[in-house]
Amino acid sequence: xxxxxxxHPRYISLALRDKIVEGVELGITSIHGxxxxxxxxxxxxxxxxxxxxxxxxxxxxxxxxxxxAEHPVISVNGNVAALVPDDLVVLANLLNAPLEVNxxxxxxxxxxxxxxxxxxxxxxxxxxxxTEAELFYIDSNRKYVHPDGIFTADVVFVPxxxxxxxxxxxxxxxxxxxxxxxxxxxxxxxxxxxxVDNVIRALPLLCEEIQRTPTNHEMQSVLNQYxxxxxxxxxxxxxxxxxxxEW
Ligand code: ATP
Numbered sequence: 001x002x003x004x005x006x007x008h009p010r011y012i013s014l015a016l017r018d019k020i021v022e023g024v025e026l027g028i029t030s031i032h033g034x035x036x037x038x039x040x041x042x043x044x045x046x047x048x049x050x051x052x053x054x055x056x057x058x059x060x061x062x063x064x065x066x067x068x069a070e071h072p073v074i075s076v077n078g079n080v081a082a083l084v085p086d087d088l089v090v091l092a093n094l095l096n097a098p099l100e101v102n103x104x105x106x107x108x109x110x111x112x113x114x115x116x117x118x119x120x121x122x123x124x125x126x127x128x129x130x131t132e133a134e135l136f137y138i139d140s141n142r143k144y145v146h147p148d149g150i151f152t153a154d155v156v157f158v159p160x161x162x163x164x165x166x167x168x169x170x171x172x173x174x175x176x177x178x179x180x181x182x183x184x185x186x187x188x189x190x191x192x193x194x195x196v197d198n199v200i201r202a203l204p205l206l207c208e209e210i211q212r213t214p215t216n217h218e219m220q221s222v223l224n225q226y227x228x229x230x231x232x233x234x235x236x237x238x239x240x241x242x243x244x245x246e247w
Contacts, residue, residue, distance in 0.1 A: 016083065016200065019082055019083055020033065020034060020082055022082065023081065024082075028078050028081050029079055029082045030104070032104075036160065039181075043181035043182045046239045047181065047235070048238075048242065052238060053234075054196060054234040055195055055202060056205070057226070058197075058231050060209055061193050061223055062206055063209035063212075064218075064219035064222045065175060065177060066155060066177065067095070068220065069153075069154050069155035071097075072156075072157060073098055073100050073127075073150050073153035073155075073157070074088060075150060076100065077159075078110060078114060079160050081118065083199055083200055084159075084200055086121055088123070088203070090207050091203065091207055093124070095210070099118055100146055101115055101118075101128055102129060102165075103142070104142055104162060115128060129146065132146075135151070135168050135169065137168040137172070142165045154174060154175065155174065155175045156169055158176060158191075159179040159203065161178045163187045167186065167190050170190055175192040176190075176193075177192060178195070179197060179199045180194055182196075188232060192228065194231060194232060196232070
């Protein structure tokens, strides 16, 4: 970011805007992604732009679920590809899991550009959507998946998911882990584990937690105790409390 000094109180937020805009310029982020990012910014503001305790609980559960999964897959859209390409690659390597491109708006070869972007950041395996495998319960372009990727995954990690597909994946019996700053979105409400935090903060913490390599017993017990509804209620309470304090 050329002309904003690091001392600027909104430096990180402005730097993220730059990354998303750059994503659009590179043709990997949809112009609609700018609107989704803006919604995220608003919720991040209400969440004090910090990884709060409830998000840390979800991160621990997500790490456990991903480590215990038989076939975890990481779904990538244009916003996460622009914001956190290196962290996605680190996560894929830690889990030995494929990355799979899955987007709503497929204009101008965007899927291929996202794949190339991930490869440029060191990704080893990037699956693309195919017509050989289709998700049930969904009509949009996002139903096209890879037969060895999302189609057969037992756990799908989908930072910044769209509610329709999250519901479809759940109906197909898959566990879904998402990162979503809005605890009221359909995605947040239907995922198995919702990390209510910004992807740029949550993803590095998730990788750290996976590297801590807790025992299988420890991970199973974390999962047994985890309740997504409780996490979402805590996030909402934080937002309401913050709003009341302000006024
Ligand atoms: P849903 O279909 O689940 O109801 P939506 O229609 O509200 O979702 P989308 O436009 O599909 O939302 O996706 C944007 C979602 O991603 C929003 O919930 C927004 O809060 C969240 N989001 C945007 N940027 C980030 C980010 N950097 N980190 C985490 N979440 C984000």
